[in-house]
Amino acid sequence: MNTETLKIKKNKHNLNGFTIDDIGDDHLLTGLETPMKKDAFKLSDSDKKERITFLFEEIMDVLGLDLTDDSLKGTPQRVAKMYVDEIFAGLNPANKPKIALFDNKYKYNQMLVEKNITFYSNCEHHFVPIIGKAHVAYISSGKVIGLSKLNRIVQYYAKRPQVQERLTNQIANELKTILNTNDVAVIIDAKHLCVSSRGIKDDTSSTVTTFYGGEFNSADKIRELQHYINTSG
Ligand SMILES: [Zn+2]
Numbered sequence: 001m002n003t004e005t006l007k008i009k010k011n012k013h014n015l016n017g018f019t020i021d022d023i024g025d026d027h028l029l030t031g032l033e034t035p036m037k038k039d040a041f042k043l044s045d046s047d048k049k050e051r052i053t054f055l056f057e058e059i060m061d062v063l064g065l066d067l068t069d070d071s072l073k074g075t076p077q078r079v080a081k082m083y084v085d086e087i088f089a090g091l092n093p094a095n096k097p098k099i100a101l102f103d104n105k106y107k108y109n110q111m112l113v114e115k116n117i118t119f120y121s122n123c124e125h126h127f128v129p130i131i132g133k134a135h136v137a138y139i140s141s142g143k144v145i146g147l148s149k150l151n152r153i154v155q156y157y158a159k160r161p162q163v164q165e166r167l168t169n170q171i172a173n174e175l176k177t178i179l180n181t182n183d184v185a186v187i188i189d190a191k192h193l194c195v196s197s198r199g200i201k202d203d204t205s206s207t208v209t210t211f212y213g214g215e216f217n218s219a220d221k222i223r224e225l226q227h228y229i230n231t232s233g
Pocket of ligand 1: 123124125126127192194195
């Protein structure tokens with residue numbers, strides 16, 4: 001048995017007495033932070049790409065694919081590059097967007113809503129896409145943020161293996177910290193390809209998650225926010 005197989009055997013996670021088969025497609029959420037190993041960044045990005053290339057080649061080989069075929073031979077390397085540089089780049093804090101704040105010179109004191117932010121993420125239980133829209137809002141506590149930065153924060157946290165509940169809370173938490181206020185709201189409406197393209201194969205359902213902090217906990221504010229989101233811009 002090689003070391004990789006051993007590792008998988010040993011990793012019979014503590015799942016509260018359930019097996020992975022018992023849990024099936026029901027998604028578990030274990031915490032706000034993305035579960036990372038302590039030595040997550042011991043390997044450089046190029047070492048990670050080299051290792052993933054090797055391992056993905058193994059997966060394709062086990063599936064019986066002919067890696068000498070011209071169409072397939074570059075795939076392991078492409079997947080490795082895509083994982084590290086693109087779709088999972090948000091695992092690395094070095095890729096976190098640098099955010100500059102400005103004084104709220106206009107004394108704008110109503111909610112600001114950035115809506116319909118399209119994002120692509122991946123379900124951490126199946127490693128297939130989550131495609132959705134995020135709407136984020138805040139009320140300034142004295143500072144304002146560049147609008148594109150709201151978009152960048154959403155994209156950064158989306159570029160991780162995710163569960164939608166955690167993605168929602170991670171975005172909200174980041175906004176609260178950066179803007180120094182609890183008055184933030186995040187609404188996410190997303191399709192999970194692990195639900196629509198396989199498993200239960202429900203093509204029409206989508207999942208909505210919300211975070212309402214501070215001022216956004218009032219029924220009036222939620223109604224106002226919903227109104228802006230539902231009005232076409
Ligand atoms: Zn899934």
